[in-house]
Amino acid sequence: MSRSHPGEPNGSTSTSEETPLLHQATPAPKTPPTVSWASMPRKSQLAVIVFARLAEPLSERSLTSYLFYQLKWFNPDLDAGTIAKQAGYLTAMFAAAQCLTSMWWGHLADDPRLGRKRVLVIGLVGSAVSALGMGFSRSLYLAFFFRFLAGALNGNVGVLRTMISEVIADKRYQSRAFLLLPMCFNVGVIIGPLLSSFLADPVHSLPGLFGDDSLFGGANGVQWMKHFPYALPNLFFAILLSTAALGVILGLDETHPHLRYQTDPGRKLGKVIMRKIFKHESPLDSGEIAHSSASSGLLENDIEATPMRKPEVKQRPSIRGVLTKRVCYTMLQRFLQSLHVSAFNSILFNFLPTPRADAKDFRLPFRFSGGLGLSAQKMGLANTTIGMVGIPLQLLLYPRLISSLGVRNSYRVFLPLGAVAYCLLPYLVLLSDDAAIIWTCLSVVLTLQVLSRTFVNPATVMLVNDCAPSPNALGTVHGFAQSISSAARIMGPVVGGNLLGWGLGHNFVGLPLWVLAIVSMANLAVVWKIEDVHIE
Template sequence: MREFRSVTWAHGSFMGRGISLNGIAGDATAPRALNRPASSEMGSSSRRPGGKPSPSDEQTPLLSEQPKSPQNGELGSPRDSTEDSDVEAPKPQPVSWTSIPRKGQLAIMVFARLAEPLSERSLTSYLFYQLKWLEPSLNDAEIAKTAGYLTATFAAAQCITSMWWGHAADSPLFGRKRVLIIGLVGTTLSAIGMGFSTSIYFAFFFRFLAGALNGNVGVLRTMVSEVILDKRYQSRAFLLLPMCFNVGAIIGPLLSGFLADPINSLPNIFGPGSFFGGEDGVYWMTRFPYALPNLFSAVILLTAALGIILGLEETHPVLRHKPDRGRQLGKILTRKILRRGSDPSYEPLQAEIDDDATISVPMDDEAEQTQPSRDPIKERPRFRSIFTRNVCLTLLQSFLQSLHVSAFNSVFFILLPTPRADNSTASLPFSFGGGLGLSSQKIGFANTIIGTVGIPLQLFVYLRINDRIGVLKSYRIFLPLSILAYFVLPYLVLLPEKAAVIWSCLAVVLSVHVISRVFCGPATMLLVNASAPAPTLLGTVHGFASSTSSAARIMGPTIGGAVLGWGLEHNYVGMAMWGMAIVAMVNWGLLLWIKDVDMSL
């Protein structure tokens, strides 16, 4: 009887909503039907006054299917519809620079990335003159070759060691953070040694040391993808790394152009009879004229290393929740500096969750991020498993991209200080020689053009276009601009020796090249990051990509410097740039076989 009454109540509540034959509900009767006793429902709804069954009883089975929610377009109980209307689906947070998570951690990584190109790019302002000071017997063509070899030495050391640094970053013995610290300290030592070198052989040794002890590029890319788990924000996060190149291209060469040879460039400050120099000038600056910009770079690098020790989280899946004495010390120092907390002996428990991580990481990503610490990876995939078809194609396009970009960075900044030539006997369109004859200070301004054009493009233009047309398509569209810049740039040496004409044309050609690099650089990193077959191989893939690009940076400056030297001797100065255009065309054709990157969740 109890079972029959419960079934009848369900039927009565369904009928009590006043459902007509055409499906229109009469909600006015719903409260009275719901409050009606079960016995009255059974008596009134089961039979007519005449004792015959009602048509609704015959057409509606007692054990009918549970009605669905009105929100789905069908009928349901008032209680269900009320509950469903109260619960709203969470709206996705709009993607913007202000909404990007983990800003504090990204800031530390960005500063560490900025410190290295700032040190590396500063060489471009005075390398030609430092080599001439180290070996006065070299002519312009030999200096061009030597500068290419010196750049290739750095890349060769990176090619040999980057893959192993990436493998060490994936190993629980080292982790990401230790590898970054080693890289920054190694770059600091090499910068100091480069500044105090007294022969070309010492310069080659310290450039090799800088490359051998530095595998930070691949490790930083790995950490960005592990800190920013939401793919909607990864395009912005990865954009920060190449943006550092443009910031370093502004600050580094501009400062080093004035700090190089300070006795002559800043005589009122360091020269004879100056404020710091005294009667004979600063002695060590006279003996080592290119040490001051390297000491400046060393200070920036050590500051970045200290920031990593005190503030950066370890993102390795196994090590991320283990005690970090550096971060604990950093929190204590932060509290003391900001005068937070009343008990100076208080130390936070390691199990505490960082506030930044709690409020910034979405629930799904946070659960995914903390899962490896509770369930450590028992077996790592084999190294050879990274060589899938897409990974190989992605690494090949990364190689070609690095090949023509590194060749440009070497050849262009040797072409700028090369003295101008008398092209009265030039045979156009291909036979002509000479350079632009710019000083180290003016070369710094040329680097400033690259950074000044690149940063606004990355902040305001790149993201809008990339979000609209996609990573790979924007790569395909803007890469041909580099081809155009490579082809046109050698003809600048034929311009009349007027500052307004030279700088106007130089600014236009560099702007075209920078527009291309703004879209191609981040795309290369995103494609490499997306090609990793497993999260545990992410550091290895980035390390291998760094080794591959380092191999390209060996070939690019070496071949480019040799071809430029030959061109200066035989009045074919444009051969190096035109060769880069051919490589860039091959790079462009390879993009047809690469898989695109999905930046959605």
Template sequence: MTPKPRCEPRENELTSAESPLLDAERPAGYTSLPLPEEPQAVSWASIPKKGQLAIIVLARLAEPLSERSLTSYLFYQLRWLSPGLEPSEIAKQAGYLTAVFAAAQCLTSMWWGRAADHPHLGRKRVLIIGLSGSALSALGMGFSTSIYFVFLFRFLAGALNGNVGVLRTMISEIIDDKRQVEFCFSIRQPNSNISHRYQSRAFLLLPMCFNVGVIIGPLLSGFLADPIHSLPNVFGPGSAIGGTDGVWWMAKFPYALPNLLFSTILSMAALGIVLGLDETHPQRRHLPDFGRKLGRLLTGRLLKHQEPGYVLISDDDYSGTTVCNDDHEATGADRPKLVDKPRPPFKAIFTKQVTLALMLLFLQSIHVSAFNSILFSLLPTPKAAKDGFELPFRFTGGLGLSTQKIGFANTTIGLIGLPLQLILYPIITSRIGVKRSYRMFLPASIGAYVLLPYLVLLPEDTRIIWTCLSVVLVLQVVSRTFVNPATVILVNNSAPSPNLLGSVHGFATSVSSAARIVGPTVGGSMLGWGLSHNFVALPLWILTILAAMNWMLLVYIQEVQM
């Protein structure tokens, strides 16, 4: 009986290098494989499949660029649509638009996640639909001439896009690919520990894109909005491009130009998905992808140097050699076909660990979103007279900062977050783990919640105010930098099956959207009550309680790997 080929020698067994005579006893077709090397240090440069991750980064970056750009011109666009409205009414409309977007996302994200899990649709097609929907919504927003159309397109922007959950799913599947690979001449299992070394960095890419969007989006849109007046030498009357009367469509639709730019970026991201991104759905990943074939043709990256029928697997993914790949040359009856397999029901995602992880996500999202809303309401609120104060609990008022200083505070948050995410987060999480870093840095946000209301008591000294405000912002950003990606990883790893990853992330996006509706709405209402009743610290103390509950819930979360 022919002995079964083995990839590695048993303990104390000689290898072929030590005894060439062993080769004569091995069966035909036996391939010897090198012993696994010691894992190398993890760095950003060592992350595998960087090309695929770059396309995901482009897709994610395009969305916050477009969404955050609204903060620069939304107030002025709403005033242009309704010139007679009071500023307080315009502020309310802006808040309603935020709620409409979040509500639409809350209602549809779980269904987009479920659609991404469906073998006839897959992750890639859902991403293309989402990016295309965002591009069309941006165009509609820019060319709207009525407040009703603005609400319609903001609703569509939220309803047509469930990409955040799908992108998280694809990152999990790209970095943590546990497919069993059948070698032509021998069988070797992939080293699953390799992929988990990169997980904390890979899941950090999406929040990093958000921080970049926070910085760049408002700057670009502020520069391009109402270009007839903001760039008169380029587009205005008498300019080289504008001619005698200026560019007519920019005068008729003053907020179309930034939306045209971001719609183009979103469309380019969708095209990048079509041409460059591999499908990661377990039942679709082996099917022919004509978009990827066209992408390879256009970029000239055909695998001409390899033997037909084989693909070389990267050492980052498998410690092996050549694998059988029938997809390259398979045609007709030999081509892989989609097999309908029974899908787990949606309720299968609600295991104990998934439920706990979603509770963790809801608590974290609600107190972070409420804090952001309260912070940017307190900053411009005028300072109050200290006559009726009863320290240390009963006091009111804000910091009285100008719009320019508020914008600087917003930019500061993004500028602090980026280096923390790029440098500090990967080093610490690789040493102490995701859950421990979560437990260690979440209390920093509690410190920010406790300290923020007392800033209204500071004297009228710019240096003192900005020093203390910077301390609060640093505490919040440090906490958010470690907690946000860690929450996503814990939700991802709680999924009961790879076939339910899209459903889990889709439902998680809905949960997060629901929290982002409740947090700012309730937090803003409580802040208004606190300002009028000499109790401005009350909403922030409630956030402190929610954050403490968030921290205690960690005890019941198991840090598992998919």
């Protein structure tokens, strides 16, 4: 079905008074705009979605920089091994809660009584409340409760993916639009821990501002910060999440097929505020502006023309009706992909700091052990490398190749690069102690894995989006995919950690990574069963 775009002819032709009708040439159709980031339609709506998504990984990833110390503050008598186990349980608690609830949040987002926006706002407010609770917790049990609450109240990733597919209906732009969410995650991985490392325990980390005889603390320092040393970063991110929720209420259109034409009080208030600020009609609205406004060039690509009459909407299918053969294959590839990626991340950051082993026990090519013995500072550098490599690949390389390869072919071409990285990583322990050689080889391996992940992750989302049997089931399908992914993210680190422990103890450190390579090849086999997403 063809779609009208701003600036394209609408099918009618005008005649000139000087030229006879029979001799007048029909104007040639204008060439569609080049698909690029600059020509992306409805940028204002995408900006609100990006802000809503960015607030969450910033908050979630910030825990990594201070969680160990907060758990130590709960009980100073604990040893490092026990604290590491508690941190792992807290991480699993969040993923388990998401696994149990994400599909139901997606189903509620498909329900016209609630819709996409309300579910999104509930998720953001729930995350804000959970962050505050975590910051002001004084015991491990309260921390467990608020981490479970954070996962249980938040199925926003699936809802945001659903809204992106409805905001950007043109498949030519979807490959770029779906990149925005993983890019937000990469930014959160880099910035979240950095911010929280400055804000955590501010009486000691920023004594000139909050300690004794400080600018804000006076003679005795800021007392509530002494009683709750890890509240400040959580308070900051709770404000950020609440601001994102307010931005969704005021600035984001409801995209549910039943609700998109109804009056939205939040959007009406948002437009009033924008008129007061900019002294003219806000360009943020996309559902109530007539076709003529878009074609006049005033709003350019920020508006996608919508029908003036509400279309007939089919009845929402049941959860059982959603589980078609194609959906099941798509969910299986989603599970396998999340399983080997999450297991690799867990293994990697336990393998890198593990001390080197004595080479006299090695029996090549398979029987060897040990890690790279990297310090905490070098571990942080490795983590930053992963984030910094991923962003330019997503912005520059992925959009160019996805349009020529197609979604499934890009999946099939780049997924094996991850398997190659899994196979090569354990052999780095056989290198000499030369730092230049180690970092060069490690960077190559990490680049292979990031390159694979950069192309595969958005492709999995597009395959999930395309497999929905009905537009009214889109939220349910994305929520189901998020639950499947969460289940894999629970299993992956547990299985990977246990396999790594066994491998280190039995002179077989490569075993867990080679198992991941086999899982990724099974992932590839499933992808062959799925139809491609056609980008017109």
